[in-house]
Amino acid sequence: MKKTLKRSNAPIFWALFGAGGMLSALLGPILVFITGLAVPLGMLLPADTMSYANMLTFAQNIIGKGFIFAIISLFLWHAAHRIFHSLHDVGIHAGIVAKLIFYGGAMVGTLITAYTLLAIGF
Amino acid sequence: MSENQRIIEIEVLRYNPETDKEPSRQVFEVPFTDDMSVLQGVQYIKDYLDGSLSFRWSCRMAICGSCGMMINGEPSLSCETFLRDYYPARVRVEALAHFPIEKDLVINMEGFIEKLESIQPYIIPKEERTLAQGEYLQTPAQLASYEQFSSCINCMLCYAACPQFGLNAEFIGPAAMALLHRYNIDSRDAGKAERMELVNSEEGVFNCTAVGYCSEVCPKHVDPANAVNQNKTNSAADYFLRFLTPKGGAK
């Protein structure tokens, strides 16, 4: 009666989901506060915190590059995985199409991030 | 019956496969006392109001795992849920969610039994010991590591609490995974590699989205969600490490 079992490839997406979930749980709120509120509203932080010169220096630094890449790509993979499962939860079992749209979307976002970071140079 | 007897309305989801197209609700007025469980209320209906009502029960003391029902939408053992806690409101009783209804409050549990079998819920020793060699010894600490997961009474409340099982009946589900984990971490067992095939499969742990309600409703505090989610880590390690180790658990 033993069925043949097919190994799930979910660990790849689950690992990316988990890494992004942890990173966004640790740093998500403060990043949103800094880039979306403190800087635009001129609260708390110096006025030129996100000036072109500062941000370019940061994005040209190897550590800065790594940080930006990790934040954007892992946030995307985390969200893609969760939204994909939520669609299943609400009864939209789009299967392979939804998988392509969400994981594909995260992949495209990751590639654009990597390409742009390289284009900015060192 | 005592003087402080009151009347409570019990609404039961009825289904007769021979006559009904789909289930429908029927309300009964049941006299009850403070010491009466929902199970006793349902038994009163069968004994005095409608003998055709079907439901499962056995021990009346929360150990046989037979009398699970949805009580006001929550998976509960009806023997340890009391009518007094709902009075004067009406109490709604329904067969365990996510399982096919066989009749009234009786569900079809064949799928669950098959899953229980599939995890090989017994110790698979590295080497069989003969009677002369004596028993398989274990320290109290080794026992403590899995004891919680061995408390499952197969009541299936966790399946009725698991939307992922409701959405995909193939999912191996909370209780079976808890029992699988219980054997995998037993120091006397060597069957982990075989069982990991199931954990890793399409029917395995990655159907779970960590809702966690299974552990909330468990009457024996087994915490099946913990067993499932620990095995996501185990499965992911197995998935990635198989490329590094010569044998691994991979197929």
Next chain:
Amino acid sequence: MNKRRPYVRPMAGWWRKNPFFVEYMIHEGTALFVAAYALILLTGLVYLSRGEAAWNVWLEGLKNPWYIAFHWLTLAAMCYHTYTWFKIMPRTMPPVIVGGKRLPDFAITGSGLAVAATASLAMLGLVWGMAR
């Protein structure tokens, strides 16, 4: 003839039927904000790569009241994500034994939240230090 005819109940709207599931859908829903925020940052990165004028357009755009309101909402969603992430954490990891006793769930959740708070303060300090 077999008289068995098991009835399978529909799943539609399951998550509305229990407060526990409603909460689950809300914390899953925080992913929409995580995605939106990642896309905002990605847009910023692309503008940065196009030079100072482009960057300043993006930076000015953030001052739009709609963006500000959206970021307040995103902040709330992110905080809720942080809280629920660490609330579930004890369920997702092997038991932590300290001094022969199993660490209670609230200690694990509390530690996670404390680490998040520390990391956030460190981040804020770092940004403040680098900008000065």
